[in-house]
Amino acid sequence: MDQEIEKTQTKSEIYDEILLAALKLFAEKGYFNTSLTDIVEAAEIKTTSVLYHHFKNKQMIATVLYENIFDSLNVSVDDIRRKNQKSSDQLRGIVDLLFRLTDEASYVMQFLLILKIDEFLPEQKPVLETAAFIKIIKIIQAGINAGEIRNIDPKLCYAYFFGIINSTLRLVLTGAVDKSADTYLSSTWLTAWNAIAKK
Amino acid sequence: MDQEIEKTQTKSEIYDEILLAALKLFAEKGYFNTSLTDIVEAAEIKTTSVLYHHFKNKQMIATVLYENIFDSLNVSVDDIRRKNQKSSDQLRGIVDLLFRLTDEASYVMQFLLILKIDEFLPEQKPVLETAAFIKIIKIIQAGINAGEIRNIDPKLCYAYFFGIINSTLRLVLTGAVDKSADTYLSSTWLTAWNAIAKK
DNA sequence: GTCTATACGCCGATAGAC
DNA sequence: GTCTATCGGCGTATAGAC
Numbered sequence: 001m002d003q004e005i006e007k008t009q010t011k012s013e014i015y016d017e018i019l020l021a022a023l024k025l026f027a028e029k030g031y032f033n034t035s036l037t038d039i040v041e042a043a044e045i046k047t048t049s050v051l052y053h054h055f056k057n058k059q060m061i062a063t064v065l066y067e068n069i070f071d072s073l074n075v076s077v078d079d080i081r082r083k084n085q086k087s088s089d090q091l092r093g094i095v096d097l098l099f100r101l102t103d104e105a106s107y108v109m110q111f112l113l114i115l116k117i118d119e120f121l122p123e124q125k126p127v128l129e130t131a132a133f134i135k136i137i138k139i140i141q142a143g144i145n146a147g148e149i150r151n152i153d154p155k156l157c158y159a160y161f162f163g164i165i166n167s168t169l170r171l172v173l174t175g176a177v178d179k180s181a182d183t184y185l186s187s188t189w190l191t192a193w194n195a196i197a198k199k
Numbered sequence: 200m201d202q203e204i205e206k207t208q209t210k211s212e213i214y215d216e217i218l219l220a221a222l223k224l225f226a227e228k229g230y231f232n233t234s235l236t237d238i239v240e241a242a243e244i245k246t247t248s249v250l251y252h253h254f255k256n257k258q259m260i261a262t263v264l265y266e267n268i269f270d271s272l273n274v275s276v277d278d279i280r281r282k283n284q285k286s287s288d289q290l291r292g293i294v295d296l297l298f299r300l301t302d303e304a305s306y307v308m309q310f311l312l313i314l315k316i317d318e319f320l321p322e323q324k325p326v327l328e329t330a331a332f333i334k335i336i337k338i339i340q341a342g343i344n345a346g347e348i349r350n351i352d353p354k355l356c357y358a359y360f361f362g363i364i365n366s367t368l369r370l371v372l373t374g375a376v377d378k379s380a381d382t383y384l385s386s387t388w389l390t391a392w393n394a395i396a397k398k
Numbered sequence: 399g400t401c402t403a404t405a406c407g408c409c410g411a412t413a414g415a416c
Numbered sequence: 417g418t419c420t421a422t423c424g425g426c427g428t429a430t431a432g433a434c
Contacts, residue, residue: 030318032231035427049400052429116315119229128375155376156383159366160390167362168355176327177354184355191359195394234409247411248418257410 015054017043019068022061027110031062031120062121069108074132081135087143088193094136095165095189102169102181110173113166128155136162140196150198157196164192214253216242218267221260226309230261230319261320268307273331280334286342287392293335294364294388301368301380309372312365327354335361339395349397356395363391 021042025034036048036058045051055061080093102109111117118126127133140157143149149157168188172181220241224233235247235257244250254260279292301308310316317325326332339356342348348356367387371380 030315033318036429037427045400047401048427048429049402053399058428114315116229116313119232126373126375152386153376155370156367156386159370160363160387163362163364163366164359164394165362166366167358171354171358174325176325177352187351187355188359191394195363195390235411236409244418246419247409248420251411252417 012054014043014045014050017045018051018054018061019065023065023107023111026062026065026115027107030115059121063124065111066117066121066124069111070130070132073112074130074135077132077135081139087139087146087148088197090139091143091161091193092189094139095192096185098165098169099181099185099188102172106173109169113170114173128158143196147198149196152196160195161192164188164195211253213242213244213249216244217250217253217260218264222264222306222310225261225264225314226306229314258320262323264310265316265320265323268310269329269331272311273329273334276331276334280338286338286345286347287396289338290342290360290392291388293338294391295384297364297368298380298384298387301371305372308368312369313372327357342395346397348395351395359394360391363387363394 018039022034022039025038025042029038036051039061040046040048040051043051055064076097077094080090080097084090084093098109112127117124128137137154137158140149140154140161144151144154144157165188168184169181171177172179172184177184217238221233221238224237224241228237235250238260239245239247239250242250254263275296276293279289279296283289283292297308311326316323327336336353336357339348339353339360343350343353343356364387367383368380370376371378371383376383
């Protein structure tokens with residue numbers, strides 16, 4: 001998925017190590033409970049100097065993570081939209097993706113669903129205003145227009161549908177239930193879709 | 200609601216001012232972005248010494264807020280359980296309460312729904328293990344036993360029902376929609392209840 | 399590009415007079 | 417119980433040699 005990078009502009013392994021270490025720590029302990037020293041240790045580099053050679057400051061590490069995650073999500077949503085016509089199929093694709101990410105990239109999903117991003121990146125767009133989520137609202141709007149989804153405020157519809165999806169994933173991510181997200185996929189999808197589908 | 204306090208053991212007005220100021224600031228900027236100086240200014244007291252005379256440290260302010268809010272919620276849930284027999288009526292009572300709190304005490308609801316409490320109060324119980332929420336799970340279990348609610352894992356059922364409720368309230372609390380929570384009450388209740396009700 | 403050393407600000411917390 | 421003054425430490429960030 002990140003393999004489109006040419007050798008020449010590879011940002012170095014250390015760069016990636018730092019990002020990965022920071023992502024894990026932010027997800028586990030939160031941004032403010034994570035010191036640069038923590039990141040340095042987890043990334044297995046020697047001193048903060050190495051870190052500052054790659055990033056302007058702590059906030060920039062978080063900013064890059066934010067951009068990577070939301071850009072990647074945006075690309076995936078585009079892909080799903082291209083491969084499916086009906087709103088229900090597009091939403092199903094997005095749900096599949098989110099459940100898979102929860103099982104296979106839980107740190108990413110914690111960043112998305114659990115962290116309070118605007119607390120440490122106040123200048124970034126709120127989640128609902130990012131490209132990926134604007135497109136999701138569009139999918140919902142299209143579903144309403146096509147008569148697939150009942151005619152309510154798209155944002156409210158988003159809250160209903162992804163309220164069910166996200167709170168289920170939060171149960172998994174916080175360890176409140178012990179099974180994998182995948183276990184709950186079909187039941188949760190059905191419930192969420194029925195909550196917004198036109199009868 | 201807080202009027203049961205006898206005059207003799209009133210903790211002084213300053214105590215309450217500090218708590219209220221801290222609640223607002225934590226809700227608006229987050230715990231870590233709020234300094235004791237911020238609280239001192241907002242509470243309209245002179246120095247941090249006054250603050251330290253009432254609270255052992257910053258964390259204790261948050262702890263008292265946490266306990267007040269969850270105790271009060273627990274009392275309300277008891278009250279609702281006493282006044283209603285059916286699970287559906289009890290859940291409806293809780294939903295009414297949460298929507299009212301969102302409109303009338305938004306800082307409290309932000310503390311409950313938006314803040315990542317375990318980041319600054321790591322030793323406190325996770326929300327789902329507090330008395331109030333254990334009782335909510337019991338209400339759901341009773342509804343399943345009575346045949347009112349479909350037979351699924353109570354925690355999953357909780358995620359479906361309150362996923363819809365809470366994500367709608369989050370829209371209001373974060374300003375993603377401009378109307379009051381009350382506007383969405385009946386529609387959201389219906390959707391949430393239908394998501395878990397036995398047909 | 400990595401090392402050692404260090405600056406420095408902020409903030410939580412305390413001492414002690416009154 | 418409130419004031420002035422101040423400490424100590426952590427964590428971010430930088431300087432400068434190699």
